[in-house]
Amino acid sequence: MLAQFQTSNALHWLGRQLFNRTDPAAFFDPLLERIDPMLAQQTIRARVVSITTETADTRTFVLKPASRWQGFRAGQHIALTLDINGVRRTRTFSLSSTPSQWQENGTIALTIKRIKDGLVTGWMHDCLTPGETLSVSEAFGDFGIPEAAEPSLYIVGGSGITPVLSHLETMAAAGSHAPVTLLYYVRTRNDVIASKRLAVLAEQWPALTLSIFTTNEPGKAQRLSDQHLHQVPGISARRCYLCGPEGLMDLASDLLDRRDVPESRIHCTRFSAPPMKDAVELDADSLGGQVQFAKSGKQTDSRGDASLLDIAEASGLSPKHGCRMGICHQCSCTKTSGTVINRLTGKTSGNGEETIQLCVSVPAGAVAIDL
Amino acid sequence: MQRLTESQLNELQQDLDQIRDQVIADLGERDANYIRRVVRLHRSLEVGGRVMMPFGFIPPVFLTATTALGLSKIIENMEIGHNVMHGQYDWMNDPSLNSQTYEWDTACGGDSWRRTHNYEHHTYTNIIGKDRDYGYALLRLSEDDKWRPAHLLQFANYVLLTTFFQWGVGLHELEFERLRKGDITLKEKIPFLKEFFRKGGRQAFKDYIFFPAVTLPVAPIVLAGNVSANLMRNLWSSTVIFCGHFTQDAETFTEEESDGESKGHWYLRQLTGSSNFTGSRWVHLLSGHLSYQIEHHVFPDLPAHRYPEISGQVEAVCKKYGIHYNTGRFAKQYGTVLKRIAGYSLPDRLRTRLWPEFSQPAA
Numbered sequence: 001m002l003a004q005f006q007t008s009n010a011l012h013w014l015g016r017q018l019f020n021r022t023d024p025a026a027f028f029d030p031l032l033e034r035i036d037p038m039l040a041q042q043t044i045r046a047r048v049v050s051i052t053t054e055t056a057d058t059r060t061f062v063l064k065p066a067s068r069w070q071g072f073r074a075g076q077h078i079a080l081t082l083d084i085n086g087v088r089r090t091r092t093f094s095l096s097s098t099p100s101q102w103q104e105n106g107t108i109a110l111t112i113k114r115i116k117d118g119l120v121t122g123w124m125h126d127c128l129t130p131g132e133t134l135s136v137s138e139a140f141g142d143f144g145i146p147e148a149a150e151p152s153l154y155i156v157g158g159s160g161i162t163p164v165l166s167h168l169e170t171m172a173a174a175g176s177h178a179p180v181t182l183l184y185y186v187r188t189r190n191d192v193i194a195s196k197r198l199a200v201l202a203e204q205w206p207a208l209t210l211s212i213f214t215t216n217e218p219g220k221a222q223r224l225s226d227q228h229l230h231q232v233p234g235i236s237a238r239r240c241y242l243c244g245p246e247g248l249m250d251l252a253s254d255l256l257d258r259r260d261v262p263e264s265r266i267h268c269t270r271f272s273a274p275p276m277k278d279a280v281e282l283d284a285d286s287l288g289g290q291v292q293f294a295k296s297g298k299q300t301d302s303r304g305d306a307s308l309l310d311i312a313e314a315s316g317l318s319p320k321h322g323c324r325m326g327i328c329h330q331c332s333c334t335k336t337s338g339t340v341i342n343r344l345t346g347k348t349s350g351n352g353e354e355t356i357q358l359c360v361s362v363p364a365g366a367v368a369i370d371l
Numbered sequence: 372m373q374r375l376t377e378s379q380l381n382e383l384q385q386d387l388d389q390i391r392d393q394v395i396a397d398l399g400e401r402d403a404n405y406i407r408r409v410v411r412l413h414r415s416l417e418v419g420g421r422v423m424m425p426f427g428f429i430p431p432v433f434l435t436a437t438t439a440l441g442l443s444k445i446i447e448n449m450e451i452g453h454n455v456m457h458g459q460y461d462w463m464n465d466p467s468l469n470s471q472t473y474e475w476d477t478a479c480g481g482d483s484w485r486r487t488h489n490y491e492h493h494t495y496t497n498i499i500g501k502d503r504d505y506g507y508a509l510l511r512l513s514e515d516d517k518w519r520p521a522h523l524l525q526f527a528n529y530v531l532l533t534t535f536f537q538w539g540v541g542l543h544e545l546e547f548e549r550l551r552k553g554d555i556t557l558k559e560k561i562p563f564l565k566e567f568f569r570k571g572g573r574q575a576f577k578d579y580i581f582f583p584a585v586t587l588p589v590a591p592i593v594l595a596g597n598v599s600a601n602l603m604r605n606l607w608s609s610t611v612i613f614c615g616h617f618t619q620d621a622e623t624f625t626e627e628e629s630d631g632e633s634k635g636h637w638y639l640r641q642l643t644g645s646s647n648f649t650g651s652r653w654v655h656l657l658s659g660h661l662s663y664q665i666e667h668h669v670f671p672d673l674p675a676h677r678y679p680e681i682s683g684q685v686e687a688v689c690k691k692y693g694i695h696y697n698t699g700r701f702a703k704q705y706g707t708v709l710k711r712i713a714g715y716s717l718p719d720r721l722r723t724r725l726w727p728e729f730s731q732p733a734a
Contacts, residue, residue, distance in 0.1 A: 017573050018581065020474040026467065030411045031418070042467060086403030088464035322490030325634065329458030329470045329672060330490050345395055355461045355469060 043081060043135035044069050049107055050130055054193045057114040058159060059125060060096065064107050065136050071102055072139030074170040075163045075269070079137040080110070084123050090352050091120045094163035094269070095139065096194070098170045111193060113159035119350065143269040145170055146178070146239045153232055154182045155224065155252045157244025161193050163269060164243055169197070172205040181209045181232050185224060185248060187216040224251055229259060236261055242268045287341065289365040293317060294336060296371060302363055307343065309358035312371060319358055319371055326360040333358060338367030375692060380635030386688045387638050387669055390681050394673050402674045403463055409450050409656070416443035424596045425586040437596045441603030442657070447476045448608055449659025450675065456485055458672045477604075478541035480570035483563065487544050493671050497616060497644035498624045505616065505623065507532065507539065508548040511715045513623050518718050525716040533613075536605035541571050607657065610705060615664035618646040619707035619728060620697045641668035642689060646697035647682075648704040655679060665696065 015024025026042035038045045046065040053059050072078070072095055081090045097109035115121045128134075145167045146152045156164050161184060171180065186192050192212060202210040209232075213222040222228075229235055240256055242249045249268055256266055288303040291311050300315045309331055312319050322330035326344045332355050340349045340361040348364065349356065358369075375383065420440030427433035452475030454460070460468040467473075474481045487503065495501035499515040506512040510529060511522045532539050544563050549555045578597040583590035615621075622643045629640065645664040655662050663678035666685055670678075689696040698704075714722045714729045722729060 014581075018577050020476060020573070021467075028414065028418075029467070030407065030414050034411065083400075083403065083463075085399040086401070086463055087399075090464075322486070323494045325494075325637075327671060328485075328489040328493055329456075329461065330485055332458055332461055332469075332471050345392065347395075354464045355471075357458070357461075 037133040038066050040135075044137070045133045046108075046136045047133050048128060048130050051128065054111060055191050057125075058111060058191075058193050059114075060109050060111045060194075061124065061128070062097075062107050062109045063134075063136065067106070069136065070138055072099060072108070074099060074145050074166040075143035076139040076141040077163070077269075078108075078110075078139050080120075081135040081137075082120070082123070082128075084119065089120050089350065094141075094143075094166075096162040096165045098166055098173065100170070100173055111159065111162040111165070113193070141269065143241070143243070143267060148174070148176060149178045151179045151234060151238045152181070152241065153235060153238040154180070154184075154241045155244070155248070156182065156242075157185045157248040158187070158191065159193060160244035160248075160269075164241065165194055165197060167241070168201055168205075168208065172201055172208070177207055179209065179233070179238075180207050181238075182211065183224070183228055183232075184210070184212045185215055185244065186212065188214055189217060224248060224255070226255055226258070229255055235259055238265070240266045242266065287362050287364055289338070289363045289367060291315075291363055292366070292368040293371045294368055305343070305362050307359055308340065308356070308361045308363060308367070308369060311363070312358065312369070317371060321359060324359045326357055329357060331358040332356065334370040335361075336368045336370050339364045340367060375635075375639060377633075377635075379692060380633055380639060382635075383638055383688070383692055384633070384635035386691070387685070390684050390688070391670050391673065394670070394677050394681060398462055398674070402460070402676070403465075405676050406451070406455075406460055406463075406468065406674065409446060413443050413446045413451060416440070416446065420596075420600070421582065424582070424593050425589050427592040427596050428589060433592065433596060437599045437603070440596065440600035444476055444600055444604040445607055445657050448604060449611070449661065450656055452476070453659050453661075454675045456481060457489060459674045461672075474570075476574070478537040478567075478571040478574045479543070480541070480566045483541075483544045483566060483570075489671070493668070495629070496641055496668060497622065498626055498629050498640075500626055501629075503543065503546070507543065508546070509539075510712060512617055512711055513715065514719060515623060515625075516715075518715075522716045526713055529712050533606055533609040534602065536609040537574070537601065538571070541567055611658040611661050613708045614648050614701070614704045615645055615661055615667075617708045617711055618697060618699075618704050619711065620695060621646045638669055639694070641665070642685075642694050642696075644668070646699075646704060648699060648701040650701050654701065662701075665698075 012024070015027075016022065018024065019027040021027060023042055026040075029040050029042050032039040032041070038047060044066050046063040046069070049062040049064050051059055051061050075094075077092050077094045079090050079092050081088060083089075093110045093112055095108055096111040097107070102108050112121055112124060114125045143163055154164050154167075164182070168180065168182070182198075184192070184198075192198070198210060198212075202208055211228070213224070213228070215221055215223050232238070236259060238261070240252075240261055242252050253266065253268075257263075287305050288301070290299065291302055291308065292299045293312065293315070296317055298315050298317065300311060302311045306314075309319060309321055309324065319333065320330055322328035334353060335349070335356045336353050337351060339351050340356055341347070341364050342349070342357075343360040343362055349361075416439045420436050420438075420443055423432055423436035423439065427436055452473060455468050455473045456470050456475070458470035461470050471485070472481075475484075492502055492504040497505055499505060499513065506516070509532060510525050511518065545560055545567070546555060550557060550560070578601060579594060582597060583594040586593045624640055624644065629636070632640075642665060645668040647665050648662050650658075650662055660675035660678045661667055663675070663682055666673075666678035666682055667675065669685065670681075686696045710726060711729060714726045717725070
């Protein structure tokens, strides 16, 4: 009901007059959330239905988004937003469940590996419990399943299996006959994510050839090699999907290239970069980096402890600003990715989306600013 | 102003930075919960007030509804709007509490406020000629302004300003005094005026047209209630703000002494140019913790509900450097504000005879 209130132009205008905000329905959020967090209008809420352990460091979170969530295609991601110690954090994760499961019972699943020292994944593993709610974005991404009857090859490493699970189960449910090969690389036997689901797939779906390789098992270290690809029949006619850590993806692209698989038939989905270490020393060497101003399309390199405000001005932008000493927050704007160091506090930011003060923020590595 | 050596100023800066760092390191869920609780209180009061208002033909209901709506506006302007726009909650990354996009329930547009208040007033606090908040270019409050016979009427001007405070604040950026002098032209102010009419029009439409119109049979009652709620907010917020910088001992500064100043000197100016008043927890909440104006001016972007917790430390720092920590009961502080307005409306010689305590030399 409230969502409809937002969509009508006249009512939207009226809402702005009465509530001084572009999303008038969200004016009532603080009260609605008290009744039921799922009623919130500013973001789409999802309730945690269950949490199951896959491996020592990987868990599957089953969520039920509010009914106005619009669904997804196999292989897509969503951004999760949650509050940790008062700070709103947003991270992107692949959906590991199938669209048909969502159509049937309205639930979706995210299979999330705990990143070492990762703030958000760590919190989700340690603190999130069934019944709680968090916010989800609409699904996005174009790591889609192959056309029907097209043979395919998946080269997957570690938790890169998550969007692939959604692919495979969707194709299996459709009864696809085209051959599918999955080469799945994990550190040890114990690191196989969703081993039961994979076993069921391999058993009940004849089109699938499943090979699991352990890269760090003592005495049985098997890294991706041309030998593995050699065993895939008709590889040059297959559509190839790569999903995993940077090193594996690079190696796989290289090997496929040598086997003359055209680039147009190779699809990648990359993990987000691991978070920066918490304490970057404020020495000039670690500072600076490539700065991208998204709205204006400008890009520049910075060195040393130049502030983002100086960098923006040097590249011909004139961002709104005031005191240039971190007092007035006139220059606050959104950093969409990358890490910055606050000159006043010496504190290093997270690498996700957040509000920063340009005049006292110094880039530490590549940064993208919404300016 | 208290004179400190360069090394004392550096030390002062370190002492205050340390207090600030402590609070920043401790920011978290407690602060998030606090501001969300205040936001909920505001929503409940506003919704409650608006729903009750049409039943205002019953006198106690009228009183309750008007009080609820008035309090809702006070809380929204003082503890939520003013503080959120200072960036006190930007670290939460909550778009509805973002300093740059927040729009508050008053005639002054958020962008105009961010320019004139956050930047000009907080950077150039009490520097005569640069801080246009000092007397709002309307009142003579120090000997830096030469006395003119027109100043005799300034108490009446003050009463008008406090009654229509939201419109005064809304038009602050028009810089009427500079327009009159011909320093700037009206043409330069067209973008501002457009902004002002859009925001001011929106506020007037909401309180004086829309809500009375949808409750037509009782429109006069709703209109009266809304006018009263706005008046309540105007009187209270202007009073709080006047107590922040125009009390007896709040100092003023010249452009020369503040030109190219260090952060330590900026701190010193904030400490000596601001004044606090004491009161209950509710008084502090309703004043947006501007009752801790000194703490607010040294740390404008720390969550305001933290000011009471650090006020002891700030006072100790003041004591260490022999800086007067200007505080007192609300009635006492407001009394000196009224005296200051009345006193400086008189020629200097008459004033010094009547109120010798206001004989602060020109800054």
